Amino acid sequence: MDxxxxxxxxxxFADLQDNPEALWKALEESxxxxxxxxxxxxxxxxxLSDGFGLMRIGAQAAAQVPxxxxxxxxxxxxxxxxxxxxxxxxxxxxxxxxxFAGTVSAVVNLSDAGKVxxxxxxxxxxxxxxxxxxxxxxxxxxxxxxxxxxxxxxxxRGAFANICAIARSAQLCGAMEGALSLTLEHTSMxxxxxxxxxxxxxxxxxxxxxxxxxxxxTAAVDAAVETVSRDGAPDFRSAACAKIRAGEAAxxxxxxxxxxxxxxxxxxxxxxxxYTRRLWRWRDEFGTETAWAVRLGRDFTGEGxxxxxxxxxGAA
Amino acid sequence: MAQFAFPAVEADEEEVALRAQVRAxxxxxxxxxxxxxxxDSWMCAASPAFSEKMGAQGWLGMTWxxxxxxxxxxxxxxxxxxxxxxxxxxxxxxxxxxxxQTGAQILKFGTEEQKRTLLPKMAAGKSFAAIGMSExxxxxxxxxxxxxxxxxxxxxxxxxxxIWSTGAHLCDNMIVLARTSPAEGRNRQAxxxxxLVPLDAKGVEVSGICDIAGNIHFNExxxxxxxxxxxxxxxxxxxxxxxxxxxxxxxxxxxERFLSTFIIFEHALLALRGKLDDHGAAxxxxxxxxxxxxxxxxxxxxxxxxxGVPADTEAAMVxxxxxxxxKDVVSKTxxxxxxxxxxxxxxxxxxxxxxAVLRLPANTLRGGTTEILRGIIARQLGMR
Numbered sequence: 001m002d003x004x005x006x007x008x009x010x011x012x013f014a015d016l017q018d019n020p021e022a023l024w025k026a027l028e029e030s031x032x033x034x035x036x037x038x039x040x041x042x043x044x045x046x047x048l049s050d051g052f053g054l055m056r057i058g059a060q061a062a063a064q065v066p067x068x069x070x071x072x073x074x075x076x077x078x079x080x081x082x083x084x085x086x087x088x089x090x091x092x093x094x095x096x097x098x099x100f101a102g103t104v105s106a107v108v109n110l111s112d113a114g115k116v117x118x119x120x121x122x123x124x125x126x127x128x129x130x131x132x133x134x135x136x137x138x139x140x141x142x143x144x145x146x147x148x149x150x151x152x153x154x155x156x157r158g159a160f161a162n163i164c165a166i167a168r169s170a171q172l173c174g175a176m177e178g179a180l181s182l183t184l185e186h187t188s189m190x191x192x193x194x195x196x197x198x199x200x201x202x203x204x205x206x207x208x209x210x211x212x213x214x215x216x217x218t219a220a221v222d223a224a225v226e227t228v229s230r231d232g233a234p235d236f237r238s239a240a241c242a243k244i245r246a247g248e249a250a251x252x253x254x255x256x257x258x259x260x261x262x263x264x265x266x267x268x269x270x271x272x273x274x275y276t277r278r279l280w281r282w283r284d285e286f287g288t289e290t291a292w293a294v295r296l297g298r299d300f301t302g303e304g305x306x307x308x309x310x311x312x313x314g315a316a
Numbered sequence: 317m318a319q320f321a322f323p324a325v326e327a328d329e330e331e332v333a334l335r336a337q338v339r340a341x342x343x344x345x346x347x348x349x350x351x352x353x354x355x356d357s358w359m360c361a362a363s364p365a366f367s368e369k370m371g372a373q374g375w376l377g378m379t380w381x382x383x384x385x386x387x388x389x390x391x392x393x394x395x396x397x398x399x400x401x402x403x404x405x406x407x408x409x410x411x412x413x414x415x416x417q418t419g420a421q422i423l424k425f426g427t428e429e430q431k432r433t434l435l436p437k438m439a440a441g442k443s444f445a446a447i448g449m450s451e452x453x454x455x456x457x458x459x460x461x462x463x464x465x466x467x468x469x470x471x472x473x474x475x476x477x478x479i480w481s482t483g484a485h486l487c488d489n490m491i492v493l494a495r496t497s498p499a500e501g502r503n504r505q506a507x508x509x510x511x512l513v514p515l516d517a518k519g520v521e522v523s524g525i526c527d528i529a530g531n532i533h534f535n536e537x538x539x540x541x542x543x544x545x546x547x548x549x550x551x552x553x554x555x556x557x558x559x560x561x562x563x564x565x566x567x568x569x570x571x572e573r574f575l576s577t578f579i580i581f582e583h584a585l586l587a588l589r590g591k592l593d594d595h596g597a598a599x600x601x602x603x604x605x606x607x608x609x610x611x612x613x614x615x616x617x618x619x620x621x622x623x624g625v626p627a628d629t630e631a632a633m634v635x636x637x638x639x640x641x642x643k644d645v646v647s648k649t650x651x652x653x654x655x656x657x658x659x660x661x662x663x664x665x666x667x668x669x670x671x672a673v674l675r676l677p678a679n680t681l682r683g684g685t686t687e688i689l690r691g692i693i694a695r696q697l698g699m700r
Contacts, residue, residue, distance in 0.1 A: 184697060201687075204694035211693055212637050215320040215630075219612040220605065226324060237608075244605035293601030294594045300604055301589055301597070308582040309403045312607060314327060316335035 001053040005032075005046070009054050013061035020064045024088060027067065036075040037084050043074070048163075048228045051075075052170040052221070059174025062274035064133055066090050066100040068167050073108035076160065080116035080149030092138070093164070093285040097127055101136025109140055110151060110160050117145035131281025132274065154233045162239035164286040166228065169221045169239075169246040172282050176214045176249060179257040179275040183207060187260055197260065206256040213249035220245040240296040247289030250279040320630055320696075322616025331396055338400040341373060345406070353405030353664065355672045356576045359682075360533055361407035362486055364444075370401075370408070371441025376415050380423060385436030391622040395571065395615065402575040403582070405668075409533075410486055414438045417566040418445035418491060422512070425551030425559055430512060434489065446484040447567070448492035448513065448537065449560065451477055456688050458493070459504040459557065463539065465494040465511060471546040474513065474539040480682075484522050484535040489514055492539070493560050496553055508556030510563075511548045518542065529674040561628070567683050568631040569617050574610045574638030576679060577645040577672050583665045584649045587656055599648050606641050610634060629696040636689040639679045646672050 009032060016023035027033050035051045037043020046054075055068040066088045073089035087105030090098050098107055101124035109117045122143055124136030184207065187197035197203045224242040227235035254276040258265050265272040283289060300311055310316075345351055345366075354361040370376050378394040380386025401408050419438050422430055437443035454460035463476025474494060484490060490513050497507035515522060519542035524532035551559050581603065588596065613634045620627040649669065658666055680686045694700055 184699070187699070198694075198699040201691070204699050205687070205690040207697055207699065208636075208690035208693035211320065211697060212633050215322065215613065215633055216606075216609040216637060218320075219322050219616070220609040222322075222324060223608065223612050240601065241605040241608040244602055245609045248602070248605075289602070289605075290598050293598040293605065295597075296601030296604055297592065297597030297599065298601075300600060301585055301592055305589075308578075308585055309400070312604070312611065313335065313399060313403065314332070316332050316339055 001050045005050065006053065006057065008032075009057045010060075013058050013063055017061040017063040023063055024065050027065070028086070033067070033070050033088075034074065034084065036071045037078050041078055041081075041083065043078070043084065049225050052166060052225050052228075055167055056170040056174035056177075056221075059171035059278070060178045062175065062178055062271075062278060066104055066133075068171055069099050069104070072164060072167055073106070075163070076108045076110055076116045076151070076155075077118065077149070079155050080151050082116060082118065082147060082149040085118070085120075091164070092140070094287070096137050096139065097129075097285075098122075098124060098136050098138045099285075100134055101138050102126065102134060106146075107138060107140070109145075110155070110157055112157060114151045114153070114156070116149045116151050118147040119143055120146045129281055130277060130284075132277040133281070158236070159233055161286060162234035162236055163228070165239045165243040165292065166221065166224045166234060168282045168285050169217070169224065169242040172246040172250045172279060173214065173217050173221055175275045175278050175282070176210070176217065176246075176253045179253055179272065179279070180207070180210050180214060182272055182275065183210065183257045183260050186265070190262075203260055206260045210253045210256045213252045217242075217246040217249040237296065237299065240292040240299075243287065243292045244289040244296065247283035247292075250283045254279045320633060321620075322613045322630065323619045325392060325615040325619050331393070334393055334396050335400060338375070338397055342400065342404045342406060345369075346404075351407045353579055353668075354407070355405060355579050355668050356675050357405045357579075358402060358408050358412045358572045358576070359482060359678075360409060360531065360671075360675065361405070362409035362483060363407035364410050364441075364486065366407045367411040367441035367444070369441070370411065371439060376411055376441050377419055377435065377439025380419055380435060380439060384423070384431050385439035386419075387439075391618045392615070395618045399571050399575065399611075402572055403578050405579040409483060410444050411438070411441050412572075413447055413483065414443065414445035414487075416570060417447075417563050418489070420566050421491060421510075421550070421559070421563050424562065425510070425555075426512075427547065429547060430550070434512070437488075443489070444483065444487040446481040446487040446490040446515070446535075446537075447563075448478040448481060448490040449564075450480045452479050452536075455480075456685055458560070459508075461493055461495060461508070463492065463494040465492075465496050465509060465544070467496075468543070470543060472511065472544040472548055474511065474519075474542040474544055476539050478537045478539075479525075480534045481522075481537055482534045482682075484515065484537055485524050485532065487515055490537065491550060491563070493556050496556070505557040507554060508560070509553045510550040510556045510559050511544060512550050513539070513542065513544065513548060517544070527675075527678075529671065564684065565626065565628040565631050568635040568689075569621065569627060571611070571614045573635040573683070574607065574614070574641050576675075577642045578607075580649055580665070580668050580672050581645045583662050583668060584653060586662045587660060587665060588652055591656065592652075596652050599652055603641075603645060603648060606644070610638050610641060614638075629692055632684065632689045632692040635683065636686055636693070639686065642679050643676055646676060 031044040034043035035046040039045035069090040074084040129135040220242040224238035377386040378389040496509040500506040519540040521538040
C-alpha cells in the first residue's frame with residue numbers, strides 16, 4: 001500500500017478512535033470510505049489489497065465505525081455499476097444479522113440470483129452481540145430494494161463470501177496487533193514481586209505465543225489478499241485458510257492478553273476489551289473457522305483431489 | 317513493537333520445473349525399491365548411497381559457490397528440493413546437517429583452505445558432518461559448555477564431551493563449540509570458539525545412544541586429548557558464541573520443522589477418502605490452514621536469507637509453531653483413524669504412525685526447546 005495513504009489512515013484512526021462521529025467525517029472527507037469505489041464512479045479507486053490493508057489499520061484502532069462494512073457494500077454496488085450513496089453502509093454477515101444496522105444509511109445485499117440490492121435505512125431489531133459494535137436483525141425478504149443491479153458473473157455469493165472472510169481476517173489481524181501492543185505495554189510497566197511482569201518466563205511465553213499466532217495469521221491473510229489482487233476473483237482455498245487461521249489465532253490472542261493483564265484488563269474502563277470483544281465477534285462472522293474448515297477439508301479430500309503433496313506444494 | 321515480516325514469494329517457472337524433476341527422481345527411486353518412506357526422515361533415515369545420488373543430481377550444496385563444488389543456486393530453490401524430499405519421507409539424514417548448516421558455517425567463517433578441503437565432498441554427498449554443541453551439563457544452557465581447547469605448539473588440544481549429536485556415527489567431521497579462554501565474570505558467552513574436528517582423529521570416541529524407540533540416531537562423543545592442527549579453528553577465536561547462534565539460526569530455518577509428520581497426514585488421507593464426516597473434514601481443513609500459513613512463513617524466511625537479511629527470530633517462531641503442528645498432525649490423525657479398521661489402512665501407515673508417536677517428544681526438544689524458542693521471541697518483543 002502507498003505509505004502515505006497508510007500513514008494518513010493510521011493517524012486518523014489513532015487520533016479519533018474515541019470519537020466515532022469525527023472519525024467518520026474525517027474518513028469520508030479523505031475519500032477513504034470510497035476506497036473501493038472506482039474513480040470512474042467518483043471514488044478513490046484503490047486496489048482490493050489496499051482496502052484490506054486499511055481495514056487492518058482501522059481494526060488496530062478499535063474504533064466503533066462501520067469502515068470495513070462500508071467498503072464491502074460499496075464494492076458490491078460498484079461491481080454492478082451502481083452509485084454508492086453517501087454515509088455509512090453495511091452488509092448482512094449471516095443469520096439475518098447486519099453490523100451497525102440502525103445507524104447506517106443503507107444495507108447492500110447480494111442475492112442468490114446475482115442481484116445487488118440497495119435497501120435504504122431498513123428497519124432492524126437490536127441483536128445481542130459479544131462484540132460491542134451494534135448488530136441488528138434485518139429481514140430483507142420483507143423489504144423492497146430502493147435500487148437494484150446485476151452483479152458480474154464472477155461475483156457469486158460464494159466469491160463475495162470469500163472477500164468478506166478475507167476482510168474479517170484482516171481486521172482480526174489488526175485487532176490482534178492492538179491487543180498484543182497493549183499487553184506488551186502493560187506487562188512492561190506493571191510490577192509485581194519487585195519487577196516488571198515482562199521478566200517472568202510464564203508471561204514471556206504468553207506473549208511469544210500471541211506474536212506467533214499473529215504472524216501466522218498475517219501470513220495467511222497476505223497469501224489470500226495476493227490471490228485476490230492477482231486474479232480479481234478471490235481464491236476459495238486461500239480465503240478459507242485465512243479465516244480459519246485468523247479465527248483460531250483470535251481465540252488464543254484474546255485469552256492470553258486477558259491472562260497477562262490480570263483483573264485490570266477485565267474492566268470496562270480499560271482498553272483491552274475493545275480488541276478482545278471484537279476478536280470474539282469477528283471470528284464468528286461470515287462463517288466460523290470450523291465452518292470454513294469443513295469446506296476446506298472436503299475440498300482437499302473430495303473426488304478429483306490430488307495427493308496432499310500436490311495440493312499443498314503445487315502441481316509440477 | 318517488533319514486526320515479524322515474512323515477505324511474499326511467487327512461484328515461477330523454474331520452481332515448477334525443479335519440483336517436477338525432484339518428484340520424478342523420487343518416483344523412480346521408490347519404484348526401484350530405493351527407499352521406504354519414513355516420517356522424520358531427515359533425522360532417522362540415513363542412506364549414504366541416497367545422499368550420493370542427490371549429490372550427483374546437484375541437489376546438495378545448492379547455494380554454495382561453484383568453485384567449492386556448489387551450484388550457485390538460490391535459497392528458494394534449495395527449499396523446493398528439501399520440501400519435496402521431506403514430504404516424500406526420503407532418506408536424507410546422512411547429509412542433512414552438513415547441507416543445512418555445516419557447509420554454510422564453513423562458507424561464512426572458514427578459510428580458503430577449509431572451504432576447498434571440506435565443501436566439495438559434502439556437496440557430492442560423500443562427506444557428512446555433525447553438530448557439537450550440547451554437553452551432558454549444557455543443553456538449553458549452552459554457555460555452560462566445559463569442553464576445552466588449549467593452545468599447543470602444533471595447534472590445539474581438545475578435551476571434553478559432546479552429547480546428542482545426531483548422525484555422528486556416520487560423519488567425518490563435527491563443528492565443536494569449546495572454551496578457549498575463561499568466561500568474563502558472569503559473561504559465560506565470552507571465551508568460546510568453534511573447531512572443525514575430524515571424527516577419525518586419535519582420542520575421539522563416538523558412542524551411540526539408544527533412543528526410546530530402540531534406535532541409535534544420536535551419540536555421545538568423547539574428546540580425550542585430541543591433537544588438532546592450528547587450522548582446525550573455525551572463524552575467530554573467542555567468537556564462538558556468535559558463530560554458534562548463527563549456526564542455530566540456519567538449523568531452525570528449514571521446513572523440516574513442520575514437515576516431519578507430513579507423510580503421515582498424506583497417507584492417512586488416502587485411508588479416509590470418502591469416509592470423512594463434517595467433523596473429520598473440519599480436522600483436515602484446519603491442518604491444511606495451519607500448514608499453509610507455516611509454509612508461507614518458511615518461504616518468507618528463505619527469501620530473507622537469500623537477500624542476506626538475518627531471520628533468527630522468524631526461524632525460531634516457525635520452528636516453535638511448526639513443532640506444535642507436527643504433534644497436532646499425529647494426534648488428529650489418531651482421532652481420524654480411530655473409526656477405520658487397520659486392515660483398511662494404506663500399506664505402511666501403521667508403522668509410520670507408531671514411529672511418529674515414539675519420536676514426537678524429540679520434536680520440541682531438538683534444535684532448541686519450545687521454552688527456549690519462546691524466550692527468543694520474547695526477547696525480540698523487547699521483553700528480555
